[in-house]
Amino acid sequence: MANPLSKGWKYLMASFDNKIDENADPKVQIQQATEAAQQQHQQIMQHASQIIGQQKQLEMKLNRLVSDRDKLQDQARQAIQLADKSAAAGDATKAQEFNNTAEVFASQLVAVEQQLEQTTALHQQAEAAAKDAVAKSKESEMRLKDQMSQIDALRAQADQAQMQETVTKSMDSLNQFGGNDGSVPTLDAVREKIERRYADALGAQELTQNTVSDRMAEIQQSGTDQRAAVRLEQLRAEALGTAPAATGQLESGVTDAKELVDETPDASGTNGSAMK
Known part of the structure; x- marks a missing residue:
């Protein structure tokens, strides 16, 4: 069973909100709607900017990993070539050292290639998300322009309504002066x-x-x-x-x-x- 106090409080708040809406100035409400639309567009643009930023960051990491991979590959090849030359020259000890160095480079290369594979997958996802964010930001911009156009029309209608009310009150005061003031005769x-x-x-x-x-x-x-x-x-x-x-x-x-x-x-x- 619902709490009567809670139910009554919700009813009072809903009634209070209705009274505020009835007595609210249309220009103030239009300004509130304008600020809300601009804030929503700003949030979408900020979110899109963050997604694009993540995509750019992954792209920079991907380029760095590719550079490290190429460098490790060259170093591993050089170590293997030196090991072969040392073995051919009959220097088994030096050949072994170069082989060990080549193995280290190979291990590092495997780790970089794994990171590169993961980063490539993340970069592809980020790239798709960035494209979607760009599309949504453009859509938000078009929607904001449309809303601003509607808001300008509403503001013009509100001005016309206010002027019409003023004219109506003036005509009423001419036809029946003192009607709104008990101290003034009609x-x-x-x-x-x-x-x-x-x-x-x-x-x-x-x-x-x-x-x-x-x-x-x-x-x-x-x-x-x-x-x-x-x-x-x-x-x-x-x-x-x-x-x-x-x-x-x-x-x-x-x-x-x-x-x-x-x-x-x-x-x-x-x-x-x-x-x-």
Whole structure:
């Protein structure tokens, strides 16, 4: 049975990793991918370099062993030839010494030839490994170039996405300023407040213009103007000596003015004559 604490810890870590991936900056992740691709290519190149280095080292050892083999062969031949000359000259002791020397050279030659055989096999293996390493290094280089091209495209897309998000946020702020800040009113709220105040002002103005007292004052002013006109005509008639004829007209005008005032509605909606 799995340990609950271990299982919970793994779940929390996986959730934490998901949160990091969701909130991570794409540019930072692109940079991480770039560094990882370059590091992987560098490791492949370093490994290939080591393999090629081993092949070169075995090649140098192989050349040295070949030189030692040729040298020992020449020395062994010379010793045999000298031994033969000494034997032909009747010097058996010296002939034996040269034969012993030839045997030493022969023993050394056998050892060198064994090393040469082993080194040749290792060199062949190293040469094949070096060719494979070179091929893989070239493949890694091509893959890195392709990855870098993709990374450049992703970086350009990330820049475009970031600019698009900036433009979108700017447009949202124009259409609805203050939407992201609770301390700043929204455009709709400001518009509603202005329209409400304007409507209240229009209502108050309409009430002021249509009050009964204003209407009564207007009518009374009209009656006063009529009476003033009648009085003016009366004075003009007296001054011109035509008072009798004008008197009837003036009385008629006064009567009309009174009737106008009597017909004016009061606050209850009835006229003056009805109230009498």
